[in-house]
Amino acid sequence: MQRIEQLRQEIREHDRRYYVDAAPTISDRDYDRLMDELKALEAANPELVTPDSPTQRVGGEPIEGFETIAHARPMYSIDNSYDPDDLRKWVERLPSSVERFVIDPKVDGVAISLRYEQGQLVQALTRGDGLQGDDVTQNVRTIRSIPLSLDTQGEAPPAVLEVRGEVYCPWKVFTKWNEELEAAGQPLLANPRNATAGLLKRHDSRLVAKRRLEFVAHGRGEFEGVAAESVTEFYEQIGRWGVTTSPHTKTATDFDGIWQIIAAFETSRHELPYAVDGMVVKVDRFDLQDELGFTSRFPRWCIAYKYAAEQATTKLLEIQWQVGKTGKLTPRARLEPVFVAGTTVQHATLHNMGEVLRKDLRVGDTVVIEKAGEIIPQVVHAVASERPAGAKHPKAPLHCPECQGDVEIEYDQKRLHDIESWEKRVEREKARADKNGEEPREIPEPPPLGPEDETGRYCMNPECPAQFRERLQHFAGRGQMDIDGMGEKVIEQLTEAGLVKTIGDVFRLHERRDAVLELERMGAKKADNLFAGIEAAKERGLARALTALGIRHVGSTASRILAEHYRTIDAMFEATEDDIETFQINGKESGIGPEIAKSLYTFLHSDTGRSVIAELREAGVVLDMPAAETSGSAGTSLAGKTLVVTGTLTKYSRSEIEELIVKHGGKASGSVSKSTDYLVAGEKAGSKLDKAQALGVPVISEDEFEALVNDN
Known part of the structure; x- marks a missing residue:
């Protein structure tokens, strides 16, 4: 029907004028009238509805979950710099063939890769771990600034085009959203980026369609049939096809030009209708980008300069305590509202009680606040000279404010290590002096642990x-x-x-x-x-059940080691904390250690722990180690060997490969040491790989691991 196609073209053109050209020519009401007419015509003629019709943005049926899909090309994050000298050094390290740079605003949103095939949007993936991301296509299709089909203006569309960019929540949408939440008595959103991330992971695209998220392109993934040889050419090309690019993109030929652009933009960025926390500097030519390549984590041809946080002063009205999903009790400052870095701030994180005491914060204080990364408000310090008389130190809760459960306090691990090391040094010195008939030398004692060394409080009730x-x-x-x-x-x-x-x-x-x-x-x-x-x-077995209970510090590796050793939950109940910490496997330390031992013992002997285990028993959940899961049941090729797994794997999940290690008689450890026999390393291996290479530990791939376990 001719009118249907006419309306579609007209609506697409208005979308382009609004989002790409930033020059709308009709009011929202007139736009809605066009959309309503199209919906009515399509409802009367359902056989004429096409996937790229503007009406298909409204959101479909809820979905159960998100599929994880590999990126055609890795989607790396960007290295950050906060220092102009670091930025200058980065420029100076580049080869002389680099003659032009592109400078883009760093929009604070969620990175997305849009894949078009033959001009049609077929997939939208989050960054994920850089190698694979979640398929959020159904939600992204509701974002009106993302074209469902490329307007190639009569030319043949590219066979494949992946546009990387940022989905973000404009300030006006974010503010209205929070006003609605506040009126409903619900918790407020922390910032636009978190709001965007949470919305994109909702399982009902109709909720996403309700919010007016937007998109801006900033890069490329895989492409075929696109002639662009540089970033500037690429932006120009996709802009003609209807993809939104930033109107604030600039180019420069050297550091001085780059810095002039960055410095000038810092004063104007707060006037933008969305959050920007820095500028991204890229080598313009694609061939030079490919030549420069990547580190294990970042592109070498790109860097982000982050602006310093803006500060303001206000009054600390109250310290509130919130309980997170891990049971951590986090203090939050309720502040007299103050405008800083583009938004009105009423709350700020205080991280933990140790920080509150170290900063000597008291209710009624005048405090300096800033936005970390321009998003998360935090209290920098109190202005002591303006402190009201009689202001007292706040008190931390001794019981969970939600369930009144027991609270465990965690202290700075370095301070604990310093004290333990001092105690051992004193013992060694005393033994040396006794052997030689001398007076022991004095070893300076580190300061004792104090309240300011606290790093966290945790509710120990898993059913809080x-x-x-x-x-x-x-x-x-x-x-x-x-x-x-x-x-x-x-x-x-x-x-x-x-x-x-x-x-x-x-x-x-x-x-x-x-x-x-x-x-x-x-x-x-x-x-x-x-x-x-x-x-x-019910048949998963003891190791999986332990992991599932979410006991602090007891992950899948520790659960497997504990289940292999104790075999039954009853034997675990009978063990002392010292037994759990010190048992050995094949004459070697188990790797459990005091932190895990204390956490497990405390849980098992708490009222909550006993209650949970009793419920699982009553339900018939297997709480012992099935014969099929004992060490060596799949072979003994790794008998007596300790392996550590690190990086992003392609064939296995972390838990799957660790299960294989144990089933072939080996031990899956979480840390690299001299006793490690092999490090199984995937992509982006990081510090464990560095340590293994320094210690001379053999590093193997997943394929080499498979060959090892099959070598019986």
Whole structure:
């Protein structure tokens, strides 16, 4: 029908004028009238609806989860600089063939890779770990500044075009969003970047469509059929095709020109309708970018200069305590509202009680605040000269403010190490002096631990309401109990309906089948699949169950080692804290250590720990080490060997390869030492690789690991 296609073209043109050209020619009301007419015509003629119609941005049915997909080309993050001298040195290190630079505003949003094939948007991936990201295509399609099809103006579209850029939340959208949340009595969003990230990971694209997120391009991924040989040519080309690029992009030929642009933009960036925290400097020519290549983490042809944080003074009205998903109690400053770096700030993080004491902060103080990275407000220091009389130090909670559970205090590990080292040195000196009949030499004692050395407080109740939903997601997740059908959306429904209040409730859900069926979008088949997934989870075994409980410091590697040694949960209950810390495997230290031992022992002998284990027993969850999981059951090629895994793997998840190590008789350790026999290294291996090379530890790939375990 001719009118349908006419409306589509007209709406696309208005989208282009608004987002690409920044020159709208009709009002929002007139735009909406065009869209309403198109929706009505398509509703009357559903056979004429096409995937690239503007009406298809409104969002579709909710989805259960996001698929992880490999990037066609790695999507690296960018190295940062805060010092003009560092930026100058970076420029001077480049070869003389680099004659021009592109300088872009560093928009503070979420990095996205858009893939077009034959001109049609087919995929949108988050950066993820740089090698693979989450497929958020359904949500990204709702963003009106992203064209669903390229307007190649009659020319043949490129076979493949990947546009990398930033999805962001404009200030006006962010402000309105927070106003709505405040009116509803809900927690406020911390900043536009976090709001964008959270929205893109929602499982209902209709919620994404409700917010007016926007997009700006800043780079390329894979492309075929694009003639551009430089960044400037690329921006010009995709801009003609309807992709939004920054109107503030500049070019320069040397450091002085670069710095002049960066310095001038610092004063004007707060006038922009979105958050910008720096400028990105890139080598313009693509062939030189390819020649310069990458480090293990960053492109060598690109760097971001970050602006210094803007500061302001205000009053500290109250210190509030929040409970996070790991159980950490974090103090937060409630402030007299103050405008800083583009937004009004009413709250700021204080990190931990040690920081509050070190900065000598008191309620009623005048304090200096700044935005770390231009986004997260933090208190820098108090203005002591303006302190009111009688102001007192705040007190930290001794019990969880949400559930009144026990609180464990964590101290600075370096300070603890210094004290332990001093004690050992004193013992060695005393032994030396006794042997030689001398008076021991005095060894200066480090200052004792004080309240200012505190680095965190943690609620020890795993069923604390403030953290239970996140713990439940961990419990049901892959690598833990792997409960099929129990994703984030289902967990949200189950907890909000009051059907799951404890871990044990998961295994009693089948008794409340009728209530489960009343949940939105929960049919009989879906419920039966969920119940089957829960039943299958009972057989995961002791190692997986320990990991799933989310005990602090007890990850998958430690859980496997503990389960292999103790074999049953009863034997683990009978062990002392010292037993857990000091047991050996094949004459070598287990690697468990005092931190893990204390955390496990404390959990098992707490009221909460005993209750959780009792519920799991009652449900029939296997809490011993099945024969199929004992060391060497798949072979003994790694018997007596200690292996460490690091970096991003392509064939296995971390837990899968560590399970293979143990099943072939080896030990999967979390740290590299002289006793490490092999380091299995994937991409972006980092510091563990450096340490292994320094110690002469053999470094092997995944393929070499497979050859090793198959060499029986």
